[in-house]
Amino acid sequence: MIRTFFVVLLLLGLGAVFAGLMVGYTPDAELNATARYYADNTAADTGAANIVTAIIVTYRGLDTLGEVTVLFLTAAIVALVLAAGREKDPASRIAPPPAGELLTTGSRLLAPLILLLGVYVFANGHLTPGGGFQGGAILASAVLLLLLTDPLRHFGHRLISVVESLSGFIYVLIGVAGVVLAGGFLDNRILPLGDFGALLSAGAIPVIYTLIGLKVGAEFASMLVSLSETEEPR
Amino acid sequence: MSKARHTIALFATLFVFWVLLNGTLAPDTLVIGVLVALAIALLFPNSLSALDDLAPLPRVAGAVVRFLAYFIIQLVKANVALAYVVLAPSLPINPGIVKVRTKLKSPVGRLLLANAITLTPGTLSVQLEDEFLYVHWVTVDSDDIEAATASIVAGFEKELEVIYG
Amino acid sequence: MVDALILVAAVLAGLAFLLALLRFLLGPGPADRVVAFDGLTIVSVTGIVLAALFADRVIYLDVALVYALLSFLGVIVVARYLERRP
Amino acid sequence: MGTLLDLLGGLLLVAGTTFLLLGGLGLVRMPDVYNRIQAGTKATTLGTLLTLAGAACLQPGWTIKLGLIGLFLLFTNPLSSQVLARAAHRGGLHPAGVTKVDRLAEDNPRELGPKELGEPS
Amino acid sequence: MTLVTTVMGLLLALASVGAAVVAIRVRSLPVAILAAGLVSLLAAVLFVLLAAPDVAMTEAAIGSGLTTFLFFFVLGRVRGGGDHD
Amino acid sequence: MTLVTLAIATGFALVLIGLLGALTDRNILRMIVAFTIANTGVNLVLIGVGMLPGRTAPILDEAVSVAQAAARIVDPVPQALVLTAIVIGLGVTALMLAYALRLHQTRHSLDIRTFTELKW
Numbered sequence: 001m002i003r004t005f006f007v008v009l010l011l012l013g014l015g016a017v018f019a020g021l022m023v024g025y026t027p028d029a030e031l032n033a034t035a036r037y038y039a040d041n042t043a044a045d046t047g048a049a050n051i052v053t054a055i056i057v058t059y060r061g062l063d064t065l066g067e068v069t070v071l072f073l074t075a076a077i078v079a080l081v082l083a084a085g086r087e088k089d090p091a092s093r094i095a096p097p098p099a100g101e102l103l104t105t106g107s108r109l110l111a112p113l114i115l116l117l118g119v120y121v122f123a124n125g126h127l128t129p130g131g132g133f134q135g136g137a138i139l140a141s142a143v144l145l146l147l148l149t150d151p152l153r154h155f156g157h158r159l160i161s162v163v164e165s166l167s168g169f170i171y172v173l174i175g176v177a178g179v180v181l182a183g184g185f186l187d188n189r190i191l192p193l194g195d196f197g198a199l200l201s202a203g204a205i206p207v208i209y210t211l212i213g214l215k216v217g218a219e220f221a222s223m224l225v226s227l228s229e230t231e232e233p234r
Numbered sequence: 235m236s237k238a239r240h241t242i243a244l245f246a247t248l249f250v251f252w253v254l255l256n257g258t259l260a261p262d263t264l265v266i267g268v269l270v271a272l273a274i275a276l277l278f279p280n281s282l283s284a285l286d287d288l289a290p291l292p293r294v295a296g297a298v299v300r301f302l303a304y305f306i307i308q309l310v311k312a313n314v315a316l317a318y319v320v321l322a323p324s325l326p327i328n329p330g331i332v333k334v335r336t337k338l339k340s341p342v343g344r345l346l347l348a349n350a351i352t353l354t355p356g357t358l359s360v361q362l363e364d365e366f367l368y369v370h371w372v373t374v375d376s377d378d379i380e381a382a383t384a385s386i387v388a389g390f391e392k393e394l395e396v397i398y399g
Numbered sequence: 400m401v402d403a404l405i406l407v408a409a410v411l412a413g414l415a416f417l418l419a420l421l422r423f424l425l426g427p428g429p430a431d432r433v434v435a436f437d438g439l440t441i442v443s444v445t446g447i448v449l450a451a452l453f454a455d456r457v458i459y460l461d462v463a464l465v466y467a468l469l470s471f472l473g474v475i476v477v478a479r480y481l482e483r484r485p
Numbered sequence: 486m487g488t489l490l491d492l493l494g495g496l497l498l499v500a501g502t503t504f505l506l507l508g509g510l511g512l513v514r515m516p517d518v519y520n521r522i523q524a525g526t527k528a529t530t531l532g533t534l535l536t537l538a539g540a541a542c543l544q545p546g547w548t549i550k551l552g553l554i555g556l557f558l559l560f561t562n563p564l565s566s567q568v569l570a571r572a573a574h575r576g577g578l579h580p581a582g583v584t585k586v587d588r589l590a591e592d593n594p595r596e597l598g599p600k601e602l603g604e605p606s
Numbered sequence: 607m608t609l610v611t612t613v614m615g616l617l618l619a620l621a622s623v624g625a626a627v628v629a630i631r632v633r634s635l636p637v638a639i640l641a642a643g644l645v646s647l648l649a650a651v652l653f654v655l656l657a658a659p660d661v662a663m664t665e666a667a668i669g670s671g672l673t674t675f676l677f678f679f680v681l682g683r684v685r686g687g688g689d690h691d
Numbered sequence: 692m693t694l695v696t697l698a699i700a701t702g703f704a705l706v707l708i709g710l711l712g713a714l715t716d717r718n719i720l721r722m723i724v725a726f727t728i729a730n731t732g733v734n735l736v737l738i739g740v741g742m743l744p745g746r747t748a749p750i751l752d753e754a755v756s757v758a759q760a761a762a763r764i765v766d767p768v769p770q771a772l773v774l775t776a777i778v779i780g781l782g783v784t785a786l787m788l789a790y791a792l793r794l795h796q797t798r799h800s801l802d803i804r805t806f807t808e809l810k811w
Contacts, residue, residue, distance in 0.1 A: 074782035129659035404495030411502035418509030472671035482572035630712030
């Protein structure tokens with residue numbers, strides 16, 4: 001087919017470009033100037049041990065606010081797009097096969113532990129790998145496990161949206177507090193930096209990341225819930 | 235079992251996990267752990283914890299140790315048997331799904347029983363319904379309910395009955 | 400000596416990975432591939448632990464923890480899909 | 486003492502990965518889904534647990550975290566296998582030809598469906 | 607131990623490219639989705655080898671459960687219309 | 692062949708495979724699957740570029756002290772970028788799938804050839 005031919009031709013060209021990029025590539029031996037600044041000054045500036053977290057929450061905090069907003073818009077649009085297909089009466093939905101006792105018990109046992117792991121991941125975002133985005137995804141995974149076990153389970157839209165908007169509101173509030181009390185928007189030094197390596201350290205980073213975690217978790221959960229409430233065909 | 239006892243069991247499990255995850259006993263970690271564990275225990279009352287339905291302590295301790303020892307022996311046995319099956323050129327198997335009976339009532343106990351059966355020689359729990367457990371068995375000795383129960387379930391059930399009375 | 404043992408362990412894990420991958424590529428049915436998927440993710444947990452040993456960083460274990468707890472979710476998602484009658 | 490512990494750790498690592506290899510071999514050699522699940526679950530669970538124990542011997546400071554990983558695996562691994570086995574059965578996949586007994590299918594005749602899952606795709 | 611890490615990377619690279627080819631070539635859609643999930647889980651292990659545990663954790667948390675669920679969910683809803691090529 | 696070039700090559704390969712699938716398949720769901728593969732490939736390339744051989748993760752603890760950080764860690768900036776990119780990628784995938792579901796609800800087809808309104 002002529003179309004496939006053009007596609008393959010295009011991809012061959014792209015592959016040639018990639019190969020050209022690869023041939024002369026040698027990884028740097030030293031960090032570049034930006035990375036070097038982060039490596040040298042993060043601990044003193046922010047008190048965070050995880051430099052990636054420091055970049056996301058403080059140095060590039062405004063970008064992260066944008067990311068979270070994009071995610072919020074995505075969740076809202078998913079809900080809007082699917083709103084037309086939603087059942088009015090949850091009782092009339094066709095029941096999928098029951099989950100069976102093993103899965104039910106297992107998910108009742110594991111869901112709280114997964115939630116706890118999610119909270120651990122975002123509360124320790126400044127010390128260990130992880131942070132608000134990962135923690136939020138893990139929280140949403142726990143919701144997913146419960147949804148898989150009982151697809152007709154009714155999740156409170158209200159609770160999810162309250163958590164979502166409240167954490168977003170406090171997040172912005174902390175950002176403004178940074179302007180007033182410290183060096184600028186989303187500056188984490190509105191709280192004391194504390195001992196390097198402790199759970200309550202690095203100023204407002206754990207607080208901000210916890211809020212991001214709750215917000216991201218609520219956004220993903222609302223996506224899952226609005227998908228699962230669409231109409232079964234036939 | 236009362237609702238309060240259930241919440242306390244869940245809270246205790248979550249708190250222990252929090253401390254193990256963090257790996258420290260710093261006061262701020264403990265305070266936050268209490269808050270988080272309490273929030274999850276209250277927000278998800280439908281959850282279970284391994285401490286639910288536990289019988290009084292002194293009786294349980296011995297049974298837990300015996301259960302774990304039996305389980306580990308069975309797990310190693312399972313793997314040796316599997317190694318024999320996998321490495322033998324002729325694949326000496328005779329698989330089938332048999333039905334066995336369990337007397338356990340506690341959900342956690344039943345799940346532990348099913349998991350233990352899955353990890354022991356040549357058996358895999360497929361479905362649990364009321365008092366019957368359907369087990370896929372690589373080498374079916376007998377398809378009689380009672381005989382199969384005796385050879386698959388009995389060893390674990392004895393201890394689990396003590397633990398989750 | 401110990402280094403050699405770790406090396407042998409890594410080679411064995413690699414072979415296990417290849418065998419599970421072979422099952423994934425061969426199929427034949429969706430259920431077989433899910434079993435292979437399960438096997439691959441568990442071997443990958445071992446891989447992450449070995450990587451943590453090589454790099455001598457305890458923080459990599461957090462990734463293994465998340466991986467161990469969440470990779471089973473993927474299997475359950477597929478299983479719940481497969482059991483719906485067409 | 487340290488070297489002895491290291492040696493033990495290395496040996497445990499090798500033992501664990503050997504079981505992983507056996508599990509992989511089982512995945513390839515077993516004739517049907519259920520037997521493959523059996524091979525997969527048992528061997529990989531024990532193999533991973535032994536590997537974690539070996540790593541704990543090599544790095545004693547990591548023991549708690551490795552223990553947690555092992556504990557989670559001990560719950561999730563058999564659980565996913567059971568759910569998968571049940572799904573395969575409900576999806577209409579019967580144990581392979583050598584099998585003689587199938588009590589579950591006898592008790593739930595409605596679950597005898599087309600052999601969709603087993604067919605090559 | 608750099609050699610071992612490189613060989614591990616090679617295995618993972620081969621596996622993920624293989625899984626990607628399976629994902630776009632296989633006829634059955636569920637298998638394609640499963641293979642795409644496998645690509646992202648293997649990429650997570652590669653991220654660990656590339657000294658990026660944060661990224662690895664994100665990929666593992668999102669690629670394993672959530673993405674696969676979204677696909678399978680939509681697939682379950684469009685059953686019948688999903689596969690006629 | 693080092694780990695870095697290996698990762699970058701894998702990433703490029705995944706991008707090409709994903710694009711091939713996305714451009715040649717007729718089924719919308721398959722196109723989305725291929726798209727996620729290309730997404731993973733791009734992330735792999737970015738992380739590979741940020742990796743410096745022989746160095747370790749940009750997280751300071753007992754193993755890497757503050758003083759030696761600049762000499763021992765990899766570039767953290769691409770990691771921060773990719774981290775958010777993955778999360779946004781999930782959002783994009785969810786959005787595409789929601790649209791695909793709506794298209795199927797209204798037109799009962801997922802074949803891209805049946806959607807010709809915007810074709811020119």
